[in-house]
Amino acid sequence: MSPDFLRPVRTMITGIASVFAASMASAESAHGIAMYGDPALPPDFVSLPYANPDAPKGGKVVFGNTGGFNSLNPFLQKGTSPWQLRFWTHESLMGRSWDEPFTLYGLLAESVETAPDRSWVEFTLRENARFSDGSPVTVDDVIWSYETLGTEGHLRYRGLWGKIDSIEQTGPRTVRITFNEADRELALIAGLRPILQKAQWQGKGFADAQLHDVPIGSGPYVIDSYEAGRYVNLRRNLDYWGKDIPFRRGTMNLDDMRIEFYGDGTVLFEAFKAGELSAVREFNADKWDTQYNFPAVQRGDVIKTEIPHGKPSGMTGFVMNTRKAPFDDWRVREALTLAFNFEFINDTITGGAQPRITSYFSGSDLAMQPGPASGKVADLLQPFADDLMPGMLEGYALPQGDGSARNRSNIRKASKLLTEAGWIIQDGVLVNQMGKPFKMTILLQQGDSEMATAVEIYARALSRLGIQVMTEQVDNAQYTGRTAELDFDLTPFRRALSLSPGNEQRLYWGSENANAPGTRNLMGVASPVVDGMIDAMLTSETREDFVAATRALDRVLTAGRYVIPIWSFDVGRIAHDSALKFPKTLPIYGDGPQYMPEVWWHDG
Structure with a gap:
């Protein structure tokens, strides 16, 4: 765990003079905030453009989840809760419009105000905001929620806490958050943190909540x-x-x-x-x-x-655990990618109807461009030239098979790469210089028939390389535990990505949490190049610079061969x-x- 997560944050209530001084140096309050430019909807908008303000209320629906649950608190690291709860029962200060790349409008907060450089953000709560038990949502609840989630909550909430220098009440219904680093997105991320009721947890351990400790929210x-x-x-x-x-x-x-x-x-x-x-x-x-x-x-x-x-394709496929040998060798990862006969597997499972993902941001303007890096992308990558893997500067494309079941050409290329990496065939088994055979386990969830079929075909190809494959299918709880403890070689992987990627990129593939239990960085990438491209994204002041930084990140992740991509949605x-x-x-x-x-x- 990063020591930043445990850093004390100064909680202050300022006097009238400091409020006046701060307001003189700030921008005006607004009904919304966009990552770049202004919100698309005016202050007097009636509803979100994709909602029907006259929709009738009523009716009952039933949805289905696979597996089970042992928690009803979606804000904790431990336990498995229904994923829908954090969307239906709780709210944040601002809400996101899904018809703009990244724009927020008032929810619990009636307005938002930021410094010109976004070094701080201030929210004013709505006077009528209430929890489901009828009690008002207060600034005290907001401050407590940020601190508690930042120190005891799920890892997805802890990163922001380390970037907060202070959080203070600046009026009866206003709270100001000041950041300790330059990052334009932090003002928006702060607006999206769920707000919990402080009084419910007085005398209780939030991180030790039991199934019956259902957190009170303000949601519908x-x-x-x-x-x-x-x-x-x-x-x-x-x-x-x-x-x-x-x-x-x-x-x-x-x-x-x-x-x-x-x-x-x-x-x-x-x-x-x-x-x-x-x-x-x-x-x-x-x-x-x-x-x-x-x-x-x-x-x-x-x-x-x-x-x-x-939106971008995101990344779906089989992630390799690079914390372990031999998956820490890019040549091995490329060989495993070559052996994955995508064209044949895709035809078998989807009828060839779903095209392959070609990069993390494919299908959008943020995707890496084919061929050598050029312009601002090349400028961003050049300082890291000594740390770049083959393909990052000169260009990289996923291997293509001929569609046949044997995939002979790519198997030959894979075998050559494995030889270069120090692996040889002895009595039909691939072994390293110490004579240790190449064995790997692919971890699957029970009931995932598509991935099981893909692995069955894949394992046959790997056996022709002399690689011994074992498949483990476990229930949801075991799967969550195994991946949280980073106990896998290969496993199915999905990361949805947005048109305005930001700080979540550090959560997905930043070095800081690469080896932390429960990390979202399942591949374990700890790269100064990746970190540098994320930093460039977060500090971009223009859309042009932001696109260049994202394309550079996309190029580095794709050519890093951390995931074997499969079909897009x-x-x-x-x-x-x-x-x-x-x-x-x-x-x-x-x-x-x-x-x-x-x-x-x-x-x-």
């Missing part, structure tokens, strides 16, 4: 009932404080939302076909085309809806009860946790 939904590992039922709070603010109009329209838990995806799909679930997301194009023709679809009771988007696919409706205007980010069911409604 409250947990109505649950049975450990089986279901969670949420109901819309009829006294929800924020139902009339512009950011919330036309959202959170359903009265009851229930999450049922199933052993695996196959059982969940059968439950949906039987009418036990209201909607499912489908990520396999071939299955979408061939298996969604059951009677309810034919009758029109279930609708197949596709939601396009304009270029459109959202939702099969749903015909009574579920959504607005005609779609956000540029398409589907996601904040789209369905957030702006959908029940009409039946």
Whole structure:
């Protein structure tokens, strides 16, 4: 754990004179804040552009999760909680519009104010903001939430705490956060931290919360009932404080939302076909085309809806644990990538309908450009020339197979690279100079049939190289524990990326937390080049510089060969009860946790 996480933060209440002095040096309060430029929506906007402000309230829906849960606190590092809770039950000071690259509008806060250089940000709470028990949301709750989440919460919340120099109350409903480093995005990140109720945890250990210690939130939904590992039922709070603010109009329209838990995806799909679930997301194009023709679809009771988007591909594939030998050798990682017969595997699993991800930001203007680095990208990389892997400056592209089952050409290239890395074949087994065989374990979650099929095909190819492969399929809880403890060689991997990447990049692949238990940096990359490109992104003052820095980062990560990329998800696919409706205007980010069911409604 970084010592920054434990750094004390000075909490101060300033006098009237200091408030006046600060206000003279600051910009005016605003209804929103954008990463670059101004918010697209005016101060008097009625609702988000992709929400229907006249959507009716009511109806009940049932969604399905695989696995189980042993916690109802989504803000802790320990335990497994339903992923939906942090979107439905709790709120932050500002809320994000998914129709702009990165813009926030007032939620718990009615306004936001920043220094011209964004060295500090100040939020003014709405006077009527309330927790679900009717108590007001106060500045004291805000300060306590930032400190508690920053020191005891999930790792995703701790990074910001180390960048805060002070957090202080500057008025009855205002709180100012001052940062200790130059980073334009910090003002926005601060606006997105969930706010918890301080009084609930007085005399209790937040990090030691049990299943029954359900955190009180200010969001539109409250947990109505649950049975450990089986279901969670949420109901819309009829006294929800924020139902009339512009950011919330036309959202959170359903009265009851229930999450049922199933052993695996196959059982969940059968439950949906039987009418036990209201909607499912489908990520396999071939299955979408061939298996969604059951009677309810034919009758029109279930609708197949596709939601396009304009966001980057992100990265999906098999991540290699570079903390371990031999995965710390780029030649080995390239050989393993060559042996992964994507064209054949993709045809087998998706019918070839989903194109391959070519880089972390592919499909967007932020993606690395083909060929040698040039212009500002080259300028950013050149100071790190001694630390660059092959392909980072001169250009890198993923290997392509011929589509055949044997993939002979790429297997030969892989064998040559393994030889260069010191591995030789003895009696059909690949061994190193010490005679130790090349063995690796691929960790999978139970019920993930697609990844199991991909691994089965992949293992056959690896065996032709003399590599011994063992597959371990474990339940959700074991999988979470194993990956948190970094106990894997290869495992499936997914990182969704936005049109405005920022500090989360440090969480995903920054050096600081590369070896920390529970890190999101699963590949274990600890590279001064990666860190340097992230720093360049975060300190960019123009869009042009930001794009160049992101393209440079994309090039370094892709040529680093940390992940074997598989197919992209270029459109959202939702099969749903015909009574579920959504607005005609779609956000540029398409589907996601904040789209369905957030702006959908029940009409039946």
